[in-house]
Amino acid sequence: MISENERLDILLRSLLSERPEYSRIKIPATIKEKRDLLRALMNVRTPAPVADDIMKLQDEELALQREEKGVVTLDSIPASPLDPRLRLWQGDITRLQVDAIVNAANSQMLGCFVPLHKCIDNAIHSAAGMELRHECDRIMHEQGHDEPTGKAKITPGYNLPAKWVIHTVGPIVYGPYPTEEDCRLLADCYRNCLALADEHGLSSIAFCCISTGEFRFPQAKAAEIAVDTVRKYLGDHPDCPVSAVVFNVFKDEDYSLYKKLLHYE
Template structure:
């Protein structure tokens, strides 16, 4: 199969589940539809052949977008353990990337939404949602704020995804919000060490849909990670992954 043939096959399979008969011809529209259909699909068994085609499609798509080796990124001058990198976290080859999840821990069900939860699940494939479902079935309740759960990365370059639920800020930022965010970073680093990860890439937890002020979030992230790394000797490299120019500026000022 070519990539276009794989794309059509994948869209047809999910469209049948949703009762959608009309499939667009344009490749860009087809790709957007595939992501949307993956986003809205509830956790459920899926045909093994479909998954095999999905895995090959996503693997080749990742290669086309370009994999970024986290070990090759330059450290900041002030600390050889820390890296600041602006880009798409789903391109990073590291031991673990951090996903800013919601309390359901199943990913974002809004079609083609711009949140990092949606981006990570879309790039990893449907296996990630199923793995999260199994975790949530074992937990038996919504995931609390400030903890961390680990899954495989599936079709991501990263070996693992560490899922954490950050605090939601509505109104004034409080000390409770700040401590909850610090707990997220501590929990993720503890999960990374327990999973044998030498490298981990943090997104800007809670600063998007959860409205944590970016400058305060960056300060908490840097201070917490620096403090915790002395207790986590097996974690050798932490990448602060940013996407927006303002976040890059905040981290640049903090890291030197």
């Protein structure tokens, strides 16, 4: 069995060999630097098949990183006093072991191409592996057009603890306040994600804070729409198999907003 150092070297040599302009890039010395370079190369790589031996090494590396981060199960997240089906958790969504996590995607649905970007789209694709972009590309080619705002698509989770990823495109807020249409489209994101979970018989789903980052939807209003829409959908669909909905937040401000809305305090 090869060491992680050797595994990273093989992966980096393989990805660096794919483009002639990478010939000047030297493989760094430390594990952290090698991991960062691997993630950056995965981020900018165009969708394409990967050789089975390289994919096996990638999966081994991402499994190790998943183990190091630690997997968070539903049992460790207390239910909301407002509604026992709802839960709140602050942290990296790629650690959650649920049936599906929701990705705030863009209309191309191929993930973030900015190396090491801090957005959730980048984090999810980086943790899932190169298979995810390839599968998203297949879906988009089959569809033949960009993904409309408010709609959703489902893919396997690959190297994530989650079995599935549901990708949705939230509205972009261009003015100081969201319009009625922006609010309707954001609610559509939550409804359509739940409908896909319902269709696939999933019992748990974790939502990120859709549209509140670079798409500039105000956090407080987005949180209200999220909680209200989820509760209404579950109330309107009593046969829906979803029994646990996690609102995953990263920022302290979002945590405070959802904590109040879900009656944790």
